[in-house]
Amino acid sequence: MATPAKNAKVNPVSAQTQSESISDSHKKTTHDISGAEIVIRCLNAEKVKFVFGYPGGAVLHIYDEIYKQNGFKHILVRHEQAAVHAADAFSRSTGEVGVALVTSGPGATNAITGIATAFMDSVPLVVISGQVPVPAIGLDAFQEVDMVGITRPCVKHNFLVKDVRDIAATIKKAFYIAATGRPGPVVVDIPKDITAHKTAFHYPESVEMRSYNPVLKGHSGQIKKAIKLLLEAKRPMIYTGGGLVLGDGAAELVKLAQTLNYPVTNTLMGLGGYPATDKQFVGMLGMHGTYEANMAMQNCDVLIAVGARFDDRVIGNPKHFLGQKRTIIHIDVDPSSISKRVKVDVPIVGHVQSVLADMNTLLDLEINQADRPIKNDISDWWSQINEWRSVHGGRYEMSDTVIKPQYVIEKLCEVTKGEAYVTSDVGQHQMWAAQYYKFDKPRRWINSGGLGTMGVGLPYAMGCQFADKDAQVACVTGEGSIQMNIQELSTCAQYSLPIKVILLNNRYLGMVRQWQEFFYQNRYAESYMDSLPDFVKLAESYGHVGMQITKPGDVEGALVEAFAKKDRFVFMDFITDQAENVFPMVENGRGISEMILGKSHEEKK
Amino acid sequence: MKHIISILIENEAGALSRVAGLFSARGYNIESLTVAATEDVTMSRMTIVTSGSDEVIEQIIKQLNKLIDVIKVLDLNDGKHIERELMLVKVKATAPFREEMKRMCDIFRGRIIDVADGSFTIELTGSGTKLDAFIESLDKTAILETVRTGASGIGRGDRILKI
Numbered sequence: 001m002a003t004p005a006k007n008a009k010v011n012p013v014s015a016q017t018q019s020e021s022i023s024d025s026h027k028k029t030t031h032d033i034s035g036a037e038i039v040i041r042c043l044n045a046e047k048v049k050f051v052f053g054y055p056g057g058a059v060l061h062i063y064d065e066i067y068k069q070n071g072f073k074h075i076l077v078r079h080e081q082a083a084v085h086a087a088d089a090f091s092r093s094t095g096e097v098g099v100a101l102v103t104s105g106p107g108a109t110n111a112i113t114g115i116a117t118a119f120m121d122s123v124p125l126v127v128i129s130g131q132v133p134v135p136a137i138g139l140d141a142f143q144e145v146d147m148v149g150i151t152r153p154c155v156k157h158n159f160l161v162k163d164v165r166d167i168a169a170t171i172k173k174a175f176y177i178a179a180t181g182r183p184g185p186v187v188v189d190i191p192k193d194i195t196a197h198k199t200a201f202h203y204p205e206s207v208e209m210r211s212y213n214p215v216l217k218g219h220s221g222q223i224k225k226a227i228k229l230l231l232e233a234k235r236p237m238i239y240t241g242g243g244l245v246l247g248d249g250a251a252e253l254v255k256l257a258q259t260l261n262y263p264v265t266n267t268l269m270g271l272g273g274y275p276a277t278d279k280q281f282v283g284m285l286g287m288h289g290t291y292e293a294n295m296a297m298q299n300c301d302v303l304i305a306v307g308a309r310f311d312d313r314v315i316g317n318p319k320h321f322l323g324q325k326r327t328i329i330h331i332d333v334d335p336s337s338i339s340k341r342v343k344v345d346v347p348i349v350g351h352v353q354s355v356l357a358d359m360n361t362l363l364d365l366e367i368n369q370a371d372r373p374i375k376n377d378i379s380d381w382w383s384q385i386n387e388w389r390s391v392h393g394g395r396y397e398m399s400d401t402v403i404k405p406q407y408v409i410e411k412l413c414e415v416t417k418g419e420a421y422v423t424s425d426v427g428q429h430q431m432w433a434a435q436y437y438k439f440d441k442p443r444r445w446i447n448s449g450g451l452g453t454m455g456v457g458l459p460y461a462m463g464c465q466f467a468d469k470d471a472q473v474a475c476v477t478g479e480g481s482i483q484m485n486i487q488e489l490s491t492c493a494q495y496s497l498p499i500k501v502i503l504l505n506n507r508y509l510g511m512v513r514q515w516q517e518f519f520y521q522n523r524y525a526e527s528y529m530d531s532l533p534d535f536v537k538l539a540e541s542y543g544h545v546g547m548q549i550t551k552p553g554d555v556e557g558a559l560v561e562a563f564a565k566k567d568r569f570v571f572m573d574f575i576t577d578q579a580e581n582v583f584p585m586v587e588n589g590r591g592i593s594e595m596i597l598g599k600s601h602e603e604k605k
Numbered sequence: 606m607k608h609i610i611s612i613l614i615e616n617e618a619g620a621l622s623r624v625a626g627l628f629s630a631r632g633y634n635i636e637s638l639t640v641a642a643t644e645d646v647t648m649s650r651m652t653i654v655t656s657g658s659d660e661v662i663e664q665i666i667k668q669l670n671k672l673i674d675v676i677k678v679l680d681l682n683d684g685k686h687i688e689r690e691l692m693l694v695k696v697k698a699t700a701p702f703r704e705e706m707k708r709m710c711d712i713f714r715g716r717i718i719d720v721a722d723g724s725f726t727i728e729l730t731g732s733g734t735k736l737d738a739f740i741e742s743l744d745k746t747a748i749l750e751t752v753r754t755g756a757s758g759i760g761r762g763d764r765i766l767k768i
Contacts, residue, residue: 149622152619152622152623177673210676210768211676212673335670336671340664343660
């Protein structure tokens with residue numbers, strides 16, 4: 001931080017540049033500068049802290065300007081997919097817009113999986129891609145791909161900039177579109193010649209778009225109706241999703257839920273939206289949700305959905321779900337998410353934080369004005385829920401000889417006091433992390449819920465660690481997923497990221513194996529992982545710490561030891577039970593109350 | 606049920622493909638699509654004829670509104686509206702058929718806009734069903750070629766789609 005005293009000492013030349021940067025110069029120039037420099041100035045005007053990227057021919061002018069600036073830090077990844085995932089996790093963990101920079105052609109196509117992942121989970125990103133020079137577009141030039149065409153189905157919006165004078169306004173729009181309404185990734189494709197052309201720079205203060213005006217405030221009449229329904233409910237249920245986390249509405253939700261004393265469930269994307277250790281929390285719902293959450297979801301009479309979208313992994317078969325009569329209130333910023341899979345009775349379109357705040361105000365007013373308790377007595381409903389709680393309760397069979405994956409997560413939660421950023425890949429380990437790590441805060445649980453992208457875990461951990469360099473960051477992964485972006489061990493070494501990889505190594509693509517066991521009569525087609533590397537040696541070859549843990553008795557000690565190495569990247573290879581399955585489970589196409597609870601529970605019945 | 610959806614959209618490169626891509630990606634069907642710039646050249650007006658249940662149509666309208674370039678969307682079937690389509694038909698018009706073709710054209714209030722030795726080209730405007738009826742009433746072997754624009758629609762009276 002520059003102090004005034006320091007400023008006084010600098011020589012006249014740098015004092016001038018100093019005063020220029022203090023004035024509007026980062027938003028305006030009187031002389032012409034190159035398109036590449038404009039890109040940099042735009043990112044600085046947006047106060048971007050990190051750009052995750054990988055250089056290449058079409059973006060060399062931009063990289064040359066990156067070399068000359070120090071407004072943001074560029075993070076060199078080892079594959080463009082990881083650049084986008086890291087930017088995505090940076091955004092998920094901070095709420096700021098993530099930024100990635102890739103070159104044309106293969107750089108752009110490598111970024112697609114990252115962009116689609118962010119799109120499915122509504123994460124605000126600006127992805128800048130290089131493009132071949134304008135005169136070469138359409139001529140099958142070297143490293144040419146129609147980026148605007150290829151990303152169209154998986155972005156919120158995209159732009160091809162064909163004039164240097166449009167760069168600043170386009171980037172301003174890109175940030176605005178990415179962050180407002182239902183957030184999402186925006187691609188800005190910039191041809192190489194445009195980054196060499198020169199013009200005066202002016203960064204617009206604000207954006208006006210006649211075609212894009214996201215709704216903020218919810219309709220007051222609908223909100224009143226919702227409060228009335230909630231107060232009359234006999235078996236109420238609060239169901240919140242990723243929208244509550246992304247919309248920063250968790251605090252308002254906690255207030256609403258606790259004023260009402262109603263049960264709360266979170267979706268996979270919504271974990272942390274309500275404190276997991278609170279007594280009103282009934283756990284995650286859905287395909288691998290808790291028994292109590294799914295039963296309460298199915299049997300409630302008034303359901304309020306907040307930033308959730310009734311997805312197929314959450315409510316199972318919609319026909320079965322609608323077989324039970326209930327009144328549904330749905331708050332979402334995106335009107336197209338309302339009444340898409342399930343018809344709702346009281347739709348409220350608006351920003352979740354603002355709508356929940358309005359609801360709280362109204363509720364307080366009702367409570368203060370009433371001369372008698374305004375709430376229904378729902379103690380019967382709570383006793384029913386507590387009965388359901390005891391049915392499965394997240395119990396699993398413990399073993400003295402083989403490490404149970406659930407146990408590793410429980411210990412991870414204890415050792416990190418439930419305060420770590422936990423990223424995961426996709427599969428069984430993801431579900432166990434979601435079930436057994438208790439998230440009390442939003443933006444701590446980072447995973448690919450919508451697209452289910454294997455390989456996100458390690459780059460996600462990078463994004464979180466860059467965002468908060470002193471935080472504990474754990475990447476829970478499997479030996480299948482980790483190998484999909486294993487090259488990022490190198491990036492982690494370059495930037496000395498003290499991430500802890502928790503590899504639940506069962507030598508199977510576990511979730512595939514589980515489905516093959518249940519639905520394909522144990523025909524394990526291509527789900528066994530052979531020729532695995534020695535992960536300890538692999539980690540060490542990058543200069544990291546590697547550990548292999550094979551005995552249940554060593555789990556806790558190893559975790560304590562690893563997290564004590566505060567400045568080291570530790571790769572922990574836990575050799576876990578090969579046959580363990582994720583329970584409860586709702587079979588594809590079944591209703592959410594039709595759960596398989598696992599062998600031991602079936603036998604007890 | 607058939608619906609005619611009118612869209613005002615920014616007149617920018619790629620705007621059409623965003624709409625067409627939305628329909629194909631989400632499995633909605635397009636019976637016809639017409640588009641051209643409006644009197645304000647920064648905007649295009651698009652008419653899409655589609656079909657689906659009420660729920661599907663509701664989703665189509667919501668998804669269209671979600672596209673950043675889309676300024677306004679109107680389901681013309683929500684009120685009174687007029688629908689017109691233009692068709693050009695090239696028909697055989699050799700000596701024995703020439704008179705008959707002329708008569709048919711007159712009955713449907715079409716116009717012969719090109720006359721050649723063995724053929725007429727007939728221009729016909731009307732609703733889609735009227736154009737269908739004209740094709741039905743012709744001897745199939747007499748039709749050499751047809752081209753249709755797809756429907757354009759507009760609300761009646763005070764129903765105006767404008768910004």
